[in-house]
Amino acid sequence: MALIPNKYRYHALVHAPVWLICLALLWPVSLEPEVLEADQATPRIVDYQKHLPRSFKKRRRKSTRFVVLHSTESGLRSALRTLSRRGHSNYLVARNGTIYRILNKQYRSHHAGLSMWNGLRDISSHSIGIELVGYHNDPFTASQYESLKWLIEVMQRVYKIPDHHVLEHYRVAYGRPNQWVKRPHRGRKKDPGVFNFSRARAGLDSKDPRNSILYDPDVRAGRLIPDPDIDIARVRLVDRGRYDAEVAQLSENVITRRNSAWRIARGEYNEATTVYRFPNGTVMRGNQIRNWDRIPVGTVVFLNRDRTEDVKSVTATVPVIEQGTTAFDIAGPAYKRSDTYYIFPRGTIKHGRQVRRWSRIPPGTRVLVHYNAPVALNSAGLQAVKRNDTVFLVPRSEVVVAANVPDTSQLNSGTLVFTKK
Numbered sequence: 163m164a165l166i167p168n169k170y171r172y173h174a175l176v177h178a179p180v181w182l183i184c185l186a187l188l189w190p191v192s193l194e195p196e197v198l199e200a201d202q203a204t205p206r207i208v209d210y211q212k213h214l215p216r217s218f219k220k221r222r223r224k225s226t227r228f229v230v231l232h233s234t235e236s237g238l239r240s241a242l243r244t245l246s247r248r249g250h251s252n253y254l255v256a257r258n259g260t261i262y263r264i265l266n267k268q269y270r271s272h273h274a275g276l277s278m279w280n281g282l283r284d285i286s287s288h289s290i291g292i293e294l295v296g297y298h299n300d301p302f303t304a305s306q307y308e309s310l311k312w313l314i315e316v317m318q319r320v321y322k323i324p325d326h327h328v329l330e331h332y333r334v335a336y337g338r339p340n341q342w343v344k345r346p347h348r349g350r351k352k353d354p355g356v357f358n359f360s361r362a363r364a365g366l367d368s369k370d371p372r373n374s375i376l377y378d379p380d381v382r383a384g385r386l387i388p389d390p391d392i393d394i395a396r397v398r399l400v401d402r403g404r405y406d407a408e409v410a411q412l413s414e415n416v417i418t419r420r421n422s423a424w425r426i427a428r429g430e431y432n433e434a435t436t437v438y439r440f441p442n443g444t445v446m447r448g449n450q451i452r453n454w455d456r457i458p459v460g461t462v463v464f465l466n467r468d469r470t471e472d473v474k475s476v477t478a479t480v481p482v483i484e485q486g487t488t489a490f491d492i493a494g495p496a497y498k499r500s501d502t503y504y505i506f507p508r509g510t511i512k513h514g515r516q517v518r519r520w521s522r523i524p525p526g527t528r529v530l531v532h533y534n535a536p537v538a539l540n541s542a543g544l545q546a547v548k549r550n551d552t553v554f555l556v557p558r559s560e561v562v563v564a565a566n567v568p569d570t571s572q573l574n575s576g577t578l579v580f581t582k583k
């Protein structure tokens with residue numbers, strides 16, 4: 163009371179209970195005040211809990227022994243939407259380092275699914291979930307690591323969690339036997355990425371052997387069989403060249419003899435959100451596929467396509483002249499116009515008025531009808547690059563529709579951009 167000037171003292175005393183109630187009301191939305199430190203920059207925290215549906219029931223966890231780290235496998239907007247819908251995380255760390263509080267830290271968020279660590283199951287009931295905006299095979303930003311490190315330290319201090327109890331989702335998730343793996347197994351999940359997420363950059367540098375991603379108490383005890391990616395991670399220690407080659411192969415979302423639907427989509431291979439585009443252009447969702455032995459080599463797998471628009475976008479392709487079809491079949495009377503572009507299989511570009519021998523157009527030539535002349539990626543406006551019907555000609559003559567490029571900032575700088583007129 164010494165801080166209150168005399169003339170207000172009586173007033174403050176009378177209202178003390180009101181003050182206390184106000185404080186109690188403020189408490190749940192305060193920014194982890196018990197652990198703020200002066201020497202460390204506090205990341206921006208956005209309380210996003212008002213976006214949880216009214217029907218969402220907040221429940222306390224059984225215990226808090228772990229922190230589990232995830233990657234959203236989607237952009238910020240879609241992640242905020244899907245995580246808030248069911249309180250599927252406690253925190254979300256955006257690419258710029260902003261932390262979104264999806265669900266207050268004391269409540270159970272359903273983030274780990276079918277999971278086990280050291281014989282303990284249902285890890286969501288014993289852990290805090292933190293999501294990083296990004297993909298399991300795409301590096302996280304420096305700002306993300308900074309904010310994550312801060313957030314992990316806060317959680318470790320509040321709940322007395324050691325480094326080796328801060329675990330990646332792929333390490334705690336397990337899968338039931340399926341078409342490809344006949345026993346309960348690790349590897350149901352890939353996030354936040356065996357070859358991508360750095361424990362050291364997140365401040366998890368304890369020398370305890372249990373702090374290594376190679377440590378798995380359930381595989382050791384024979385309860386589960388190991389994640390195949392962990393085997394590759396071990397290769398790194400003995401043969402760097404072979405390791406790099408194997409990791410490069412894994413980054414492709416195309417089915418080959420060695421890269422099965424399970425290797426690509428893991429536990430989500432047969433879900434509605436996993437979309438398969440067959441070489442003939444047919445598109446199917448994972449839950450529509452019956453015969454997994456018949457998936458043709460060359461099928462492209464798209465993950466996390468939960469909305470119909472997302473599925474439509476994977477079908478977006480540039481028309482191609484095939485054996486037996488002509489330019490007229492695709493472009494109609496516009497085939498000779500200067501705003502109809504032909505991209506030949508080797509990457510040469512001509513417009514309709516530059517083509518001389520129409521009978522000699524090779525199969526595999528792409529046709530863009532009613533497009534502007536191509537410009538270099540760095541001189542194309544962001545607006546144009548983001549339009550779904552924009553087409554990119556990536557070096558080595560690969561043609562892609564913008565709708566199929568989740569992150570245009572990753573495009574090679576030698577890319578040419580065609581925008582629809």
Ligand SMILES: [Zn+2]
Nearest residue numbers: 232233331353
């Ligand atoms: Zn996850």
